[in-house]
Amino acid sequence: MTLKAQSIQVPENLSTQTDNQKQSAQQLSYRHAFMLVLKRDLTIAMRHKDDIINPLLFFVIVITLFPLGIGPEAQTLSRIAPGIIWVAALLATLLSLDRLFKSDHHDGSLEQMLLSPHPIFLLVLAKIFAHWLITGLPLILIAPLLAVLLHLDENSYGALVFTLLLGTPVLSLLGAVGVALTVGIKKGGVLLSLLVLPLYIPVLIFATSAIDTAALGLPYSGQLAIIAALFFGSLSLAPFAVGAALKVSTN
Amino acid sequence: MNTLPKKTPTPLISALQLTCIREERLLFDELSLEIKAGDIVQVEGPNGSGKTSLLRILSGLSQPYDGQVHYQGQLISQCREEFHQNLLYFGHLSGVKGEMTAEENLDFNLALHGNKTDDSLAYLAKVNLVGFEDSLASHLSAGQHRRIALARLYQSNAPIWILDEPFTAIDKQGVASLEQLFINHAKRGGCVILTTHQDLISIKPEQVKKITLDYSC
Numbered sequence: 001m002t003l004k005a006q007s008i009q010v011p012e013n014l015s016t017q018t019d020n021q022k023q024s025a026q027q028l029s030y031r032h033a034f035m036l037v038l039k040r041d042l043t044i045a046m047r048h049k050d051d052i053i054n055p056l057l058f059f060v061i062v063i064t065l066f067p068l069g070i071g072p073e074a075q076t077l078s079r080i081a082p083g084i085i086w087v088a089a090l091l092a093t094l095l096s097l098d099r100l101f102k103s104d105h106h107d108g109s110l111e112q113m114l115l116s117p118h119p120i121f122l123l124v125l126a127k128i129f130a131h132w133l134i135t136g137l138p139l140i141l142i143a144p145l146l147a148v149l150l151h152l153d154e155n156s157y158g159a160l161v162f163t164l165l166l167g168t169p170v171l172s173l174l175g176a177v178g179v180a181l182t183v184g185i186k187k188g189g190v191l192l193s194l195l196v197l198p199l200y201i202p203v204l205i206f207a208t209s210a211i212d213t214a215a216l217g218l219p220y221s222g223q224l225a226i227i228a229a230l231f232f233g234s235l236s237l238a239p240f241a242v243g244a245a246l247k248v249s250t251n
Numbered sequence: 252m253n254t255l256p257k258k259t260p261t262p263l264i265s266a267l268q269l270t271c272i273r274e275e276r277l278l279f280d281e282l283s284l285e286i287k288a289g290d291i292v293q294v295e296g297p298n299g300s301g302k303t304s305l306l307r308i309l310s311g312l313s314q315p316y317d318g319q320v321h322y323q324g325q326l327i328s329q330c331r332e333e334f335h336q337n338l339l340y341f342g343h344l345s346g347v348k349g350e351m352t353a354e355e356n357l358d359f360n361l362a363l364h365g366n367k368t369d370d371s372l373a374y375l376a377k378v379n380l381v382g383f384e385d386s387l388a389s390h391l392s393a394g395q396h397r398r399i400a401l402a403r404l405y406q407s408n409a410p411i412w413i414l415d416e417p418f419t420a421i422d423k424q425g426v427a428s429l430e431q432l433f434i435n436h437a438k439r440g441g442c443v444i445l446t447t448h449q450d451l452i453s454i455k456p457e458q459v460k461k462i463t464l465d466y467s468c
Contacts, residue, residue, distance in 0.1 A: 032362075033363075036359065036362050036363065037363075040348075040351070040355075040359050041357070043350070044348060044350040044351065047350040047351075047387075048350050085332055106344075107344055107345070107346060107347065107348065107349075108343070108344025108345055108346035109346040109347075109348060111312060111340070111342055111344065111346065112340075112346045112360065112363065112364075113312060114312065115311070115312065115335050115338065115340050116335060116363045116364055116365075117333075117335040117336040117364065118363070119332075120458055217394045241398065243268060250312060250313075251312070251313050251314055
């Protein structure tokens with residue numbers, strides 16, 4: 001114990017000069033900062049499994065309830081399947097959004113992130129990516145299974161997976177803006193849905209339209225391209241909006 | 252220990268005409284201050300007098316109603332990265348994650364601010380957390396949470412330390428060693444801005460500059 005304590009080398013003097021900064025600038029590489037936050041968020045999620053299981057369970061339960069409520073006619077179910085899967089995915093994401101910044105805000109680690117020398121958008125992007133890995137990816141993996149329950153048309157499975165792959169990151173990115181704006185408010189849950197759900201509508205429309213088109217055997221690349229555009233648009237703009245919103249929320 | 256001569260004429264942090272309004276109450280008005288290398292500044296005042304608000308404004312977390320904060324003569328909003336690299340802010344909330352172990356918490360905090368994480372066990376030893384490094388922070392006490400967060404002070408190269416109630420939930424021995432750390436930091440050419448309701452024991456009164464916030468209206 002004492003040996004360890006002795007091994008510390010106290011920095012001899014402090015300087016705000018440039019060589020000091022050059023040294024630390026090497027450690028401040030963007031990739032390093034991104035991986036640091038990503039690893040931390042994934043560690044926390046693995047130890048706090050509710051974050052992963054709750055949205056997934058919600059998704060599964062909602063989808064399995066529909067055949068029970070509507071009846072087992074294959075034709076009706078396959079007609080409404082794309083809509084059900086996508087609305088359930090949307091609500092499951094919304095359910096999980098709160099965790100994105102709220103706990104960090106409560107225990108003060110958000111402040112520390114804002115005060116770190118790394119660009120905020122980078123840390124935010126890492127957090128959003130972690131959120132997608134935790135909530136979006138499991139949905140994509142389980143959606144084809146649930147689609148069987150809803151008699152989704154055979155031709156539509158590809159479209160379903162592709163729209164979810166491109167669409168769920170958009171949900172995480174746009175949702176993060178809403179969470180960042182409401183993180184300082186005690187009961188921001190309703191406000192969050194009001195802010196975020198309207199922004200999700202374009203994704204919903206084009207995703208379900210792509211799956212429907214695929215069921216008819218027609219090319220659906222047009223809809224997919226629009227969702228891709230939404231993805232790249234929000235990927236490049238949302239992190240900056242989130243950073244600005246977090247600054248306002250912690251003010 | 253090598254002491255830096257106090258040669259820098261430009262103060263590390265200076266505030267110009269700060270005004271802070273919270274909940275439609277004026278907390279302070281036209282507050283100007285200059286903090287140089289080697290200063291230990293204690294912000295005093297009753298509860299609700301705006302101590303935390305002042306520290307948050309100085310660190311750039313909050314925006315003042317009016318006025319500016321400069322770091323070495325530059326507006327802090329214009330040199331964010333450089334300022335944050337030279338700043339260590341310790342707030343009311345310790346920023347410790349219950350789902351991570353003491354060591355993981357410290358490692359993350361160090362790495363986030365661009366410090367090395369090789370010696371983190373030794374720094375935990377400095378704050379008497381030997382044997383707890385692999386315990387999840389949620390199993391530790393409030394004081395131990397604060398200690399995990401404070402362990403970062405032992406490694407920090409940042410000259411500016413802004414500490415909001417660093418002694419809360421820390422035992423007497425811990426307070427004494429923290430005070431010693433502050434004195435050494437000031438000697439090395441850093442500055443410490445802190446709030447506390449306790450009397451400082453080992454730091455002599457003549458070493459401490461005091462800012463008293465006393466709102467009356």
